[in-house]
Amino acid sequence: MSNAFLEVSNGEAIAREKIVHLPFNAFQENALSIVKQGGKVVQYFGYKDQASIKLMAVLRTDKLLVATCDAPESYPSFTQICEPFHLFEREIAEQFGIRPEGHPWLKMVRYHPNYRDLPDVFGNDYTKDIPGNYAYYQVDGDEIHEVAVGPVHAGVIEPGHFRFNCIGERVLHLEIQLGYQHRAVENLLQGVQAKRLPILAENIAGDTTIGHGLCMAQAVEALTGVQPDNGAQVIRTIALELERLANHIGDLGALSGDVAFLPPANYFGRIRGDFLNLALLLCGNRFGKGLVRPGGVRFPLSDDIRKTLDERIKELKPQVEHVLELLFSASTVRTRFEDCGTVSTHDADRLGLVGPAGRASGLPYDARRCFPAEAYGRIEIPENKKTSGDVYARAKVRYDEVLQSIHIIQSLIWAPIETECVETGSFDLSPSSFVVTVNEAWRGEVSHVMVTDETGAILRYKVKDPSFHNWNGLSMALRDTGISDFPLNNKSFNLSYCGFDL
Amino acid sequence: MLNTLKNRFEQGYRTCAYPNEKPAVFDRYRGKPMVQKGVAAEIVEQCAKACPQDAIDVGQKKIDMGRCVFCGACERISNGEFVKFTKDFEISTSQKSHLLTDGNLPALARHSKQHFKRLFGRSLQLRQVSAAGCNACEADLNVLATPFFDLARFGINFVASPRHSDGIVVTGPVSRNMRTALLQTYEAIPSPKVVIAVGSCTITGGPFCGSPEIAEGLDTILPVDLFIPGCPPHPLTNLHALLTFFK
Numbered sequence: 001m002s003n004a005f006l007e008v009s010n011g012e013a014i015a016r017e018k019i020v021h022l023p024f025n026a027f028q029e030n031a032l033s034i035v036k037q038g039g040k041v042v043q044y045f046g047y048k049d050q051a052s053i054k055l056m057a058v059l060r061t062d063k064l065l066v067a068t069c070d071a072p073e074s075y076p077s078f079t080q081i082c083e084p085f086h087l088f089e090r091e092i093a094e095q096f097g098i099r100p101e102g103h104p105w106l107k108m109v110r111y112h113p114n115y116r117d118l119p120d121v122f123g124n125d126y127t128k129d130i131p132g133n134y135a136y137y138q139v140d141g142d143e144i145h146e147v148a149v150g151p152v153h154a155g156v157i158e159p160g161h162f163r164f165n166c167i168g169e170r171v172l173h174l175e176i177q178l179g180y181q182h183r184a185v186e187n188l189l190q191g192v193q194a195k196r197l198p199i200l201a202e203n204i205a206g207d208t209t210i211g212h213g214l215c216m217a218q219a220v221e222a223l224t225g226v227q228p229d230n231g232a233q234v235i236r237t238i239a240l241e242l243e244r245l246a247n248h249i250g251d252l253g254a255l256s257g258d259v260a261f262l263p264p265a266n267y268f269g270r271i272r273g274d275f276l277n278l279a280l281l282l283c284g285n286r287f288g289k290g291l292v293r294p295g296g297v298r299f300p301l302s303d304d305i306r307k308t309l310d311e312r313i314k315e316l317k318p319q320v321e322h323v324l325e326l327l328f329s330a331s332t333v334r335t336r337f338e339d340c341g342t343v344s345t346h347d348a349d350r351l352g353l354v355g356p357a358g359r360a361s362g363l364p365y366d367a368r369r370c371f372p373a374e375a376y377g378r379i380e381i382p383e384n385k386k387t388s389g390d391v392y393a394r395a396k397v398r399y400d401e402v403l404q405s406i407h408i409i410q411s412l413i414w415a416p417i418e419t420e421c422v423e424t425g426s427f428d429l430s431p432s433s434f435v436v437t438v439n440e441a442w443r444g445e446v447s448h449v450m451v452t453d454e455t456g457a458i459l460r461y462k463v464k465d466p467s468f469h470n471w472n473g474l475s476m477a478l479r480d481t482g483i484s485d486f487p488l489n490n491k492s493f494n495l496s497y498c499g500f501d502l
Numbered sequence: 503m504l505n506t507l508k509n510r511f512e513q514g515y516r517t518c519a520y521p522n523e524k525p526a527v528f529d530r531y532r533g534k535p536m537v538q539k540g541v542a543a544e545i546v547e548q549c550a551k552a553c554p555q556d557a558i559d560v561g562q563k564k565i566d567m568g569r570c571v572f573c574g575a576c577e578r579i580s581n582g583e584f585v586k587f588t589k590d591f592e593i594s595t596s597q598k599s600h601l602l603t604d605g606n607l608p609a610l611a612r613h614s615k616q617h618f619k620r621l622f623g624r625s626l627q628l629r630q631v632s633a634a635g636c637n638a639c640e641a642d643l644n645v646l647a648t649p650f651f652d653l654a655r656f657g658i659n660f661v662a663s664p665r666h667s668d669g670i671v672v673t674g675p676v677s678r679n680m681r682t683a684l685l686q687t688y689e690a691i692p693s694p695k696v697v698i699a700v701g702s703c704t705i706t707g708g709p710f711c712g713s714p715e716i717a718e719g720l721d722t723i724l725p726v727d728l729f730i731p732g733c734p735p736h737p738l739t740n741l742h743a744l745l746t747f748f749k
Contacts, residue, residue: 110679111679112678112679112715129678129679129681129682151680151683152631152683152684152687154662154663155630155644155660155662156630156632156640156643156644156660157632157640158632158637158640159631159632159633159634159680159683179679180634180677180679180680180683181632181633181634181635181674181677181679181680182634182677182678182679182715183634183675183677183710183713183715183716184713184714184715185710185713187713188710188712188713191712192712195552195553195554195575196554196555196709198554199554199555199571199573199709200709200710202636202709203635203636203638203703203708203709203710203733204636205636205637206635206636206637206638206639206641206734207636207637207638207641209636209638263506263509263510266648266649267509267513269645269647269648269649270513270516270648270649270650272645272648273645273648273650273737276645277528280527280528280530280531281528281530282530283530284528284530284531284532284572284574284587285532285572285733286638286642286734286736287638287641287734289571289573289638289733290532290571290572290573290574298578299530308528319512319513322508322509322512323509325505326505326506326509329505423552423575423578423579424552424554424575425552496637497637498634498635498636498637501634501677
């Protein structure tokens with residue numbers, strides 16, 4: 001495929017002058033042609049460069065491709081032709097007041113005023129402090145009723161608003177409005193002292209501490225020319241897989257609870273905690289906070305730790321296998337999981353779903369296989385087999401990945417490695433540079449972009465959590481599904497609110 | 503059926519004996535910070551400079567556990583000369599000012615409000631509001647319902663409606679976009695009611711300090727009765743706080 005975009009590697013520092021700066025029309029033409037031929041959007045965002053606003057797109061085929069252009073004040077929306085741009089265009093409109101004309105559903109993403117003091121694209125009045133204060137999509141008809149849920153939900157979970165348009169029990173449409181947790185993380189990342197950068201990255205989404213922490217660390221490493229040693233890479237890989245294990249197991253337990261099969265719900269609830277404790281074993285925090293830092297890791301893998309880790313995993317593995325078997329062999333569970341909330345491969349592809357949700361719908365993409373970082377170059381990540389796109393497939397992907405992750409960790413525990421531990425300090429980023437990092441966290445592709453100015457200060461820090469791609473997948477899964485199956489479907493995606501809200 | 507029974511047998515009994523016995527936590531866990539006596543001022547200054555959360559009060563040689571994320575940077579760069587993080591997870595306080603500590607915390611039980619113990623000592627129903635954190639605090643509150651901690655055996659539950667609750671447990675730095683929902687939930691709880699702040703975000707803004715989108719401290723919005731520090735607080739920290747303050 002010939003195009004004007006520059007091919008870059010995951011975590012490679014690039015001088016900004018090397019990035020192709022295209023006229024807007026050429027930028028649009030190339031971006032659309034790449035995505036139309038099966039490419040996907042990894043990042044697409046605006047940034048302020050001196051007096052002007054620029055747009056940057058990072059797309060992926062089997063390569064990562066990047067280009068920039070000067071941002072027009074308005075332009076014909078890419079989404080009209082390629083859906084994967086949908087949320088990215090809304091985000092640019094919200095952050096920089098640039099209007100994508102003809103966008104099929106132009107509404108706010110996180111409910112905040114734009115960064116340029118321009119008139120609001122959505123006509124919102126931000127002195128009114130409710131993101132949900134907006135005319136939701138409505139379906140007309142005598143039998144239609146609406147169900148409004150949130151932002152405060154019934155459980156101990158994050159806030160967001162769900163608006164169902166139903167006919168009887170059947171959901172015609174689910175609209176999801178988030179933004180309640182907007183903390184201006186990207187702006188903080190651009191402004192704070194270097195010592196705060198890792199802490200902020202780890203707190204974008206606490207259940208993806210390692211995923212976001214790695215993206216941040218790899219970006220800083222690229223722009224400081226530091227290569228973490230082999231030992232650090234192994235420890236980081238173990239940590240990312242432990243994070244995947246804890247979350248996938250928790251999800252499978254929650255799915256079991258939602259179909260009222262309580263034994264696995266309770267067993268997996270407890271076993272998830274055991275895996276969180278293994279993260280604590282490594283670094284003193286159940287979520288892995290404080291482990292990953294630019295340059296490596298803060299804690300070594302001593303022989304004591306190895307031994308305990310090995311013993312615990314050996315003890316947990318048969319328990320996990322037996323509970324998996326219990327869950328997946330129950331006919332009552334199968335009946336509820338199968339054909340529930342199906343997202344077709346066609347829809348998943350057009351929405352650009354990633355991670356287990358994408359894989360369950362037949363999009364095999366896994367950043368560990370396609371853009372391997374850390375120790376993943378030496379690890380085989382098989383493609384998943386079950387691709388029916390329903391709750392069952394989303395559960396089955398987790399089933400497979402749980403066993404794979406245990407295997408990966410076991411294969412790494414006794415790897416003969418040594419590592420020089422690092423502590424956070426200040427660092428000088430190379431000036432006028434760009435880097436994009438991509439990691440496969442448990443929910444899918446996490447990506448950070450760092451752009452520096454001529455003094456080496458961070459000009460733009462862009463964060464993308466996999467949930468940014470996948471929330472629309474949940475809406476799609478609910479179409480024509482009974483509203484009582486919403487909790488089950490929601491758990492089968494288990495998306496991040498704070499990772500989306502930033 | 504046989505499979506279900508086999509699994510049940512394999513799982514056994516898993517509930518911890520806390521508070522009668524303290525469960526062991528792994529060595530690298532960072533709990534209560536103990537400031538070392540007679541530490542040189544310049545070492546404290548070095549630590550303060552390196553602290554990502556600016557949680558160290560150089561003059562008083564104390565750590566503000568409300569701001570601290572327990573990353574342990576100060577312990578490491580001072581080789582433990584300024585502070586050592588112990589494995590003691592019982593670190594909650596009833597006053598925000600008590601969080602600024604050299605490690606000697608006032609006994610929580612003696613600072614709890616007697617009428618709360620009378621009212622809620624045998625049954626405490628709590629409504630949780632998640633207000634813009636990272637979801638780790640929520641996750642480690644949720645695990646209190648798993649068999650290992652089994653919060654319900656103490657008569658404490660998280661409930662779905664504020665109308666059914668005796669108090670509110672808040673996590674996160676209360677973003678501008680969550681403020682109204684939080685206040686409305688608080689209003690909906692019948693008095694007398696308890697307010698519990700969980701995690702450094704909630705107590706001071708934590709990692710998000712300096713953002714114009716958040717409130718720097720839940721106590722600037724609501725009267726807080728119980729402060730549970732950590733990033734996130736260990737489930738046992740939460741459990742200790744609830745049992746000691748209300749039982």
